[in-house]
Amino acid sequence: MKYLLWALVLYLAWRWYSAQKQKGDAPATDDAATPAASTPAATSVADAPARSEAMVRCASCGIHLPVSEALPAPGDLHFCSEAHRARHDAH
Numbered sequence: 001m002k003y004l005l006w007a008l009v010l011y012l013a014w015r016w017y018s019a020q021k022q023k024g025d026a027p028a029t030d031d032a033a034t035p036a037a038s039t040p041a042a043t044s045v046a047d048a049p050a051r052s053e054a055m056v057r058c059a060s061c062g063i064h065l066p067v068s069e070a071l072p073a074p075g076d077l078h079f080c081s082e083a084h085r086a087r088h089d090a091h
């Protein structure tokens with residue numbers, strides 16, 4: 001009967017441990033913000049850890065910025081702002 005108690009304690013400890021581990025490993029992801037309509041290839045960037053985030057280049061002004069802050073556009077393009085995306089579309 002005592003083994004059962006130990007098993008329960010170990011189970012709870014393991015549950016607590018994995019919960020703590022999960023909290024540290026998984027920062028909040030903004031997958032909900034991903035547009036469903038375009039660029040399925042862009043989702044592969046989400047595999048990279050948040051700290052060493054992929055950098056992309058604005059197709060309009062050439063500035064480099066984290067992919068999470070860039071505005072995606074069809075044709076694997078990225079833009080630093082809505083204004084630059086509109087400017088590129090106008091051409």
Ligand SMILES: [Zn+2]
Nearest residue numbers: 058061080084
């Ligand atoms: Zn720009």
